[in-house]
Amino acid sequence: MASNVTAQLVLEKISVDHLECSICTNRFRQPKLLDCLHSFCLQCLQELRQSQDPSGTKLTCPLCRHETMLIGSGVADLPNNFAFSALVEEVTMQEKLLEGQGSDMKCQACDEENQAISRCMDCDHFLCQECQKAHGRMTLMMKSHKIYSLAQLQSGQIVYKSKLRDEVPKCCKHPDQNLNVYCNSCEQVICTTCYVLDHTKHSLTGLPEAAEKCKEKVREMVQKCESRKTELSTTIEETCKSRKKLDTMFANTQKKISKKAQHEITKLKQEIAKIQNEMAKIQKEEQNLLKETDTIYQDKLKAYEAVQATNRTEVTQTEHKLEEVEQLMNQASCYEILELQQKLLHNLSELTGKQPEQVPDKLTLMDFEESERSLGRLILEEEPKAAEKQSPLRPGRSCVKEKWELKTEVKNFELTWVHIAHAAACSNNKILVLDSFNHALFTVSLTNSQHAPPHIPQRLQINGLTDAMCIAVSKDDKLLALDGPEVKVFNKQHQLLHQFTPGRGSDSIPTCLALDGSNLIAVGYKGNDEISLHNPDGSLIRRLPAPMMGYYLTMYNYRLIYTTGLTKRLVCVDYYGTSVFSVDMISNVQACLYPKGVCCDSDGSIYVAVLGHPTGVILHYSPDGKYIGCVIKDCIHPHGITFTSDGDLVVAAGVSVKVYHRV
Known part of the structure; x- marks a missing residue:
């Protein structure tokens, strides 16, 4: 025994x-x-x-x-x-x-x-x-x-x-000498001869005292590692709870979708012959919504599983490392502990420096909103309350005929031949303009005084931007450029942050882009008659039909507004591709040859640049697409247009940039 x-x-x-x-x-x-x-x-x-x-x-x-x-x-x-x-x-x-x-x-x-x-x-x-x-x-x-x-x-x-x-290690430099002193300055165990020859001016400590200090440092780092292990375990538990919440919302969302679909089907069955097609349409929409919901859910699960796997791996690695440190501290001699002090503390420091992976709160959000025109739509992020949203039919100057005057005109571009086709306003009273002929980008500083001339345009040399076709500026002054098939995002210093390819492949060539107040990105494709909607990081939200898509596009109040070029129409669709209005511009101005740029004022009023004969004009429409009048005449070759933060209208006018103010 x-x-x-x-x-x-x-x-x-x-x-x-x-x-x-x-x-x-x-x-x-x-x-x-x-x-x-x-x-x-x-x-x-x-x-x-x-x-x-x-x-x-x-x-x-x-x-x-x-x-x-x-x-x-x-x-x-x-x-x-x-x-x-x-x-x-x-x-x-x-x-x-x-x-x-x-x-x-x-x-x-x-x-x-x-x-x-x-x-x-x-x-x-x-x-x-x-x-x-x-x-x-x-x-x-x-x-x-x-x-x-x-x-x-x-x-x-x-x-x-x-x-x-019980064996006392020997000095590697003096094999006949025992290691019996610890040099704090050099952080190593030395012999008496080493002390006399090389360490007389250094801080020295006896081995037991030095070993005890080392053990204390290790104990402190072990406590920090234990705290981090507890934090990781807590995070895993919280993530499990969040996952359950997502599962519940996923199930409830599916129930809501199916409940609404079944309700509509019951109503349609009362008019069997008349509404068979409608039933099939709703069933297809239901399946698409359920499929989209399931796809989104699976993507969210992957994010949860990735976070959990990372945290569990960290816990396992932390446990193994702590076990190794504990074994070494329990079994090693004071000589070994002091020799390995740096390695011990470095390994423990690496553990304490890492933070647990977290699942964003918004990842659990998933809901369904009913609609009268269709089953409804999925809600995947927080949206402004109804009282906070601007009404698309907001009254005000949008229903009043306006008068605008030329405030200043910028010329003197350093290139011999230019074609200024796009303009975008920054928050610091500067505008960026794009010369589509040379794929060159210029910055122009505006002045508040009507009579003071603006600064001379300065050409920007931006690394990573070689074939710019369209530009836009976000609320925080990030520059977005359509560069060939890619969308590139630059910071205020015009350094490349990231880029993404929005199209479906070589058969899908983007022709325009726009940003909304939430920094959602819309990319239009003239040849494909569609628009792709993206998150700020470039991830695709959805693709939606855009009949007769042209080269100019703007976004306002969850709507996408664009001109159609040769077919001479002003078209508006919502973020799900539902048509809001489609206006025939020929009935508004007989000299309309080719509508170009489009932008919205702060109240939702729509302004459209139109190439005409003999000169171009700027037309004014209400937020719901009703023609109000021509606000600017004799504007040679107007193309892209935008508003400054002061409410001035900037027009990219071929060989110059014109700035108008409301009077």
């Missing part, structure tokens, strides 16, 4: 897995310690280096892939893990004693190979009966040696202890 207890006490010091090298799966032989605190046999690491990069200065850990820098003689100069070596020796010896192999042990003090009956703990030798007697007859020093019988070792009364634990 005593033997079993002894085995448990010995083997509980460290698990069997920790006594085995993960490469060769045998018990450690000359274990070496990597920077990541994982240990492997010296020979295994030498063979590993040969397989990775024999001449390289780095060695990649096969367990965690962390890299260790090799110095001096390479693998041979890595720190020895004396604690593991001692444990392997102790466990191996104790197993032999417990398994009844003690009777096979021979005397290590003589050459007669007599059976050992005891062990001298001071000499670290097994002794036969004669050698044990000889110990007693020797000098006074040997008479004081501690000798225990094999029976005492086997019963557990005495536990075998490796001499490696």
Whole structure:
């Protein structure tokens, strides 16, 4: 019974897995310690280096892939893990004693190979009966040696202890000297000779005191790691709750969709012949909505699963690292602890520096809003309350004929031939204009005074912008440019933030773009008669039909407004592609040759630039598409138009930029 207890006490010091090298799966032989605190046999690491990069200065850990820098003689100069070596020796010896192999042990003090009956703990030798007697007859020093019988070792009364634990490391520079002093300045253990030669002016500390300080630092970092582990576990629990909330909303949304669909089907069945087509349409819409809902739900689940997987991996890695640190702190000598202080603190610091992955609150939002024209629409983000939304039929100057005057005109562009086709206003009283002929971008500073001339246009050299065709500016002055098939987003300093390809492929060429107050991005495709709606990061929200799509587009109050070019129409659709109005512009102005730019004032009034004969004009429409009148005449070659933050109208007029103000 005593033997079993002894085995448990010995083997509980460290698990069997920790006594085995993960490469060769045998018990450690000359274990070496990597920077990541994982240990492997010296020979295994030498063979590993040969397989990775024999001449390289780095060695990649096969367990965690962390890299260790090799110095001096390479693998041979890595720190020895004396604690593991001692444990392997102790466990191996104790197993032999417990398994009844003690009777096979021979005397290590003589050459007669007599059976050992005891062990001298001071000499670290097994002794036969004669050698044990000889110990007693020797000098006074040997008479004081501690000798225990094999029976005492086997019963557990005495536990075998490796001499490696008492071995004092030698100085690598002075092999005859023990390492007995810690240099705080150099953060290393040194011998007395090293102190005299190289460290006399440094701060020195005794080994026990230095080791205790190191342990205290490690304990503090362990506490921080434990706190982070708790935070990760809490985050995982909160994410599970959030996932359940999403599941509930997903189920309720599907129920609402199906309930509404079934209600409409019941009504339609009362007029069987007349509304069969309507029933099929609603069923198809239901399936599309359910399919879209399921697709969105699956995408959201992937985000949840990715976050959970990342956090669980972090928890596992933290547990493993803390276990390794604990094992090392419990088993290593003060010399080893001080030698490995930087590695220990670095590993623990890496753990405390990472933050848990969080699931955004908006990821749980999913709902369904009914509509009279169709089943309804999915709601995937918070929308302004009805009282906060601007009415599309808001009265005011939109129903009053206006008068505008030219405030200033900007010419003097540095290029000989220019075609200023697009303009976008920034918040700092500057405008950006695009010369579509040279694909050049200029900035123009406006003045508040009507009589003071604006600054000379300055050409911008923007890295990453080579073939600009259309531009827009966000509320926070980010520049968006349609550059070939891609949309590129730049910050205020015109540095590229990110880019995305909005089209479906080579057959889908974008021709215009626009931004709304929420920084949603709309991209129009003339050849495909469609518009793609995107989040600020470029991710696709949906594609919607846009009949007769042209080269100019604007956004206002959840509506998309564009001109159709040769068909001479002003068209408005909502964010789901439902037609709001389509106006024939020929009936508004007989000289209308080709409608160009379109923009909206702060109250929703619509302004359209029209190429005409002999000159161009600017037309004014109400928010619901009713023609009010021509507000600007004799505007040569008007193309893109926009409003400044002061309410002035900027017109990209071919060879110049014209700025008008309301009088």
